[in-house]
Amino acid sequence: MSKLELLPAVDVRDGQAVRLVHGESGTETSYGSPLEAALAWQRAGAEWLHLVDLDAAFGTGDNRELIAEVTGAMDIKVELSGGIRDDASLAAALATGCTRVNLGTAALETPEWVAGVIAEHGDKIAVGLDVRGTTLRGRGWTRDGGDLYETLARLDSEGCARYVVTDIAKDGTLQGPNLQLLRDVCAATDKPVVASGGVSSLDDLRAIAGLVPEGVEGAIVGKALYAKAFTLEEALEAVSR
Numbered sequence: 001m002s003k004l005e006l007l008p009a010v011d012v013r014d015g016q017a018v019r020l021v022h023g024e025s026g027t028e029t030s031y032g033s034p035l036e037a038a039l040a041w042q043r044a045g046a047e048w049l050h051l052v053d054l055d056a057a058f059g060t061g062d063n064r065e066l067i068a069e070v071t072g073a074m075d076i077k078v079e080l081s082g083g084i085r086d087d088a089s090l091a092a093a094l095a096t097g098c099t100r101v102n103l104g105t106a107a108l109e110t111p112e113w114v115a116g117v118i119a120e121h122g123d124k125i126a127v128g129l130d131v132r133g134t135t136l137r138g139r140g141w142t143r144d145g146g147d148l149y150e151t152l153a154r155l156d157s158e159g160c161a162r163y164v165v166t167d168i169a170k171d172g173t174l175q176g177p178n179l180q181l182l183r184d185v186c187a188a189t190d191k192p193v194v195a196s197g198g199v200s201s202l203d204d205l206r207a208i209a210g211l212v213p214e215g216v217e218g219a220i221v222g223k224a225l226y227a228k229a230f231t232l233e234e235a236l237e238a239v240s241r
């Protein structure tokens, strides 16, 4: 059995590393320089960074130059999210040298374009399935975008390589992950799943690691690290066995 990958998150809003509650604009807590945060996770032993341009996701501008600077400064793998919705934004994201990109809104609103970029770029493309219940949400999680399982079946048939599954009701709340949602998504696809939302403790990470045999490949950790619920070193140790 392979170990769970951990992806510490750096979400960028207005040039600052922030955490949101339920992904709602206006709930930001600021944690300073995104570059310093990313370098700290790298120094602590991270193999991945989950880097999000929240302004691009919300449609309130972008942090494109800063995102490129942070990605360029990393020696580790980077997953880029937020506002990647057309050829220009995809080209800019891939030009940073990131390992893969995560598409959200585009998978809901421009499925033909997403099918094309999956065919062209293979496992450099992941799709973020951001859900309330089983309803997908796009445009900064402000708009409904269809049924989770119908969309998952469509993306599977198009060869999507992996899914990043976020329970919006859990995100930024430190209330624990939605393990049943992860089990249900894993049962519906053979592709790897990255868990996102709600991690609050090392036991939460151990519980997600217990789903590796079902298809969970990784877990994004945000608020818990910034709130110092545990250190990244402790988290890596907790999922190493």
Ligand SMILES: O=C(O)c1ccccc1N[C@@H]1O[C@H](COP(=O)(O)O)[C@@H](O)[C@H]1O
Pocket (backbone or CB within 6 Å): 011, 020, 022, 023, 024, 052, 054, 056, 057, 058, 081, 082, 083, 084, 085, 102, 103, 104, 105, 106, 128, 130, 138, 139, 140, 141, 164, 166, 171
């Ligand atoms: O990560 C967040 O907290 C978040 C909050 C609100 C909206 C998006 C968020 N993050 C990630 O952004 C992409 C979606 O961006 P887009 O729809 O493709 O522009 C997705 O990976 C979300 O998980």
